[in-house]
Amino acid sequence: MLLYERLAGELRKQIAQGALHAGERLPSIRQLANGHGVSAATAVQACLQLEREGLAVARPRSGYFVRATAPQPPATRPARRSVPGTVSNPALQDVLDMLARSDLLPLHSATPAPALLPQSALTASLARCLRHDASAALDYAPPQGHLALRRQIAQRYAQIGAGVALDEIVITAGAMEAINLALRTVTAPGDVVLVETPTYHGILQTVAALQLKVLEVPNLSGQGIDVVRLEQLLQRNAVRAAVVVPNFNNPLGSLTSDVAKQALLESCARHGTVVIEDDIYGDLAWSGQRPSPLRRWDRHGNVISCGSFSKTLAPGLRVGWLAGNQWTDALVRAKYFSTVGSASLPQLALADYLQRHDQERHLRRLRRMLADNGQRLHEAIARHWPAGTRASEPQGGLSLWLQLPPGGDGRVLFEAALAKRIGTSPGVLFSSRGDYVDCLRLSCGLPWDERLDRALKQLGQLAAAAIR
Numbered sequence: 001m002l003l004y005e006r007l008a009g010e011l012r013k014q015i016a017q018g019a020l021h022a023g024e025r026l027p028s029i030r031q032l033a034n035g036h037g038v039s040a041a042t043a044v045q046a047c048l049q050l051e052r053e054g055l056a057v058a059r060p061r062s063g064y065f066v067r068a069t070a071p072q073p074p075a076t077r078p079a080r081r082s083v084p085g086t087v088s089n090p091a092l093q094d095v096l097d098m099l100a101r102s103d104l105l106p107l108h109s110a111t112p113a114p115a116l117l118p119q120s121a122l123t124a125s126l127a128r129c130l131r132h133d134a135s136a137a138l139d140y141a142p143p144q145g146h147l148a149l150r151r152q153i154a155q156r157y158a159q160i161g162a163g164v165a166l167d168e169i170v171i172t173a174g175a176m177e178a179i180n181l182a183l184r185t186v187t188a189p190g191d192v193v194l195v196e197t198p199t200y201h202g203i204l205q206t207v208a209a210l211q212l213k214v215l216e217v218p219n220l221s222g223q224g225i226d227v228v229r230l231e232q233l234l235q236r237n238a239v240r241a242a243v244v245v246p247n248f249n250n251p252l253g254s255l256t257s258d259v260a261k262q263a264l265l266e267s268c269a270r271h272g273t274v275v276i277e278d279d280i281y282g283d284l285a286w287s288g289q290r291p292s293p294l295r296r297w298d299r300h301g302n303v304i305s306c307g308s309f310s311k312t313l314a315p316g317l318r319v320g321w322l323a324g325n326q327w328t329d330a331l332v333r334a335k336y337f338s339t340v341g342s343a344s345l346p347q348l349a350l351a352d353y354l355q356r357h358d359q360e361r362h363l364r365r366l367r368r369m370l371a372d373n374g375q376r377l378h379e380a381i382a383r384h385w386p387a388g389t390r391a392s393e394p395q396g397g398l399s400l401w402l403q404l405p406p407g408g409d410g411r412v413l414f415e416a417a418l419a420k421r422i423g424t425s426p427g428v429l430f431s432s433r434g435d436y437v438d439c440l441r442l443s444c445g446l447p448w449d450e451r452l453d454r455a456l457k458q459l460g461q462l463a464a465a466a467i468r
């Protein structure tokens with residue numbers, strides 16, 4: 001047996017016997033080398049071996065840690081809404097009002113913490129734009145958006161293998177406005193739209209505001225959109241549009257496979273359902289492998305693709321976009337009637353930033369941090385939360401979805417946490433009619449520190465008390 005294998009065996013035994021606990025740091029490379037009389041290279045090889053076996057995880061600049069036994073994924077539920085209905089969920093208003101506070105540890109907010117974003121480079125770009133051409137920065141933008149930024153977005157689509165023409169790109173106030181304009185353009189009040197369940201509450205609110213009816217197709221943790229069910233729903237109902245988040249659904253973080261994406265596109269095209277793709281998390285694959293947007297396989301010209309800089313650069317700049325396909329002219333008109341155009345300064349500053357900086361490098365770091373945060377949240381939940389708590393296995397994005405053990409109530413936990421100044425998102429927010437009472441969403445966007453560790457412990461205690 002090689003030296004490193006012997007050392008790995010030793011550590012494996014300590015983990016199995018509980019001498020090293022889940023989430024605990026392994027001795028440092030130097031300690032292992034000195035303690036076992038081996039070289040540092042042998043100690044590294046032993047740790048790498050444990051990592052390959054799934055027993056240890058490496059954390060940037062912190063060393064190796066014992067991997068926690070992963071909580072089970074959330075249980076699959078029968079589809080709840082197979083007949084079109086209106087969005088009726090008071091939590092969409094009440095809960096969001098309660099979360100509009102600035103004194104909370106923001107575990108409710110699906111955004112990366114400021115420390116994970118290139119704030120000083122963006123500040124420099126904003127200042128440069130004002131210094132060099134204040135007239136352009138302070139003037140109206142064209143309704144479709146500034147060319148320099150649209151060009152950057154078109155280049156990005158080309159890099160990821162989806163052919164989007166520069167002429168199709170319309171700059172919007174975030175992905176939220178993109179989805180809103182798309183829905184207003186392709187639907188009329190009373191039409192039926194298909195959404196995922198669970199899904200992002202902003203989509204549900206827009207659908208409600210536009211007086212549309214909803215049908216829900218399940219999105220499953222670790223699997224993505226159930227396209228077999230989607231086909232059944234489209235066969236039985238006249239559905240005008242589908243608003244979907246195939247790349248890292250919020251709240252589950254699940255990725256829909258390429259095969260399923262293509263099946264979804266064919267089903268929708270066959271049934272005359274326009275696809276509104278929300279690809280806001282596509283750049284945040286924890287594996288580092290950027291999945292393709294639906295647009296890549298759109299043989300029928302039937303997809304409106306929406307994106308945003310909110311999750312990768314700066315949510316407060318309020319810059320997103322859509323690729324409008326055959327609806328581009330109508331969408332540009334809708335944008336004009338809605339806000340004339342998006343603000344010039346943020347658009348010009350983002351174009352400046354993207355020209356000067358290696359965005360891919362920033363994304364690599366961001367994805368690594370999010371994956372690491374997700375892993376630590378998993379470990380903290382396995383250690384501190386009631387036995388039987390289930391957690392999604394996000395493949396990307398910014399959130400982790402939890403299901404409390406039987407009798408658990410996410411709303412009770414949400415309110416108890418709020419009293420301790422910890423923000424969480426109760427599961428009921430992610431359904432058109434208040435399903436997922438036993439669930440909760442946490443953000444993976446906060447870098448791990450003592451305060452977060454304490455909060456997760458505290459939440460675990462509150463979760464135990466939230467079980468009837």
Ligand SMILES: Cc1ncc(COP(=O)(O)O)c(C=O)c1O
Nearest residue numbers: 110174175176200250308310320
């Ligand atoms: C799936 C999804 N779409 C859209 C948005 C809103 O994005 P934006 O800030 O770009 O409007 C969010 C924000 O959380 C989201 O999770």
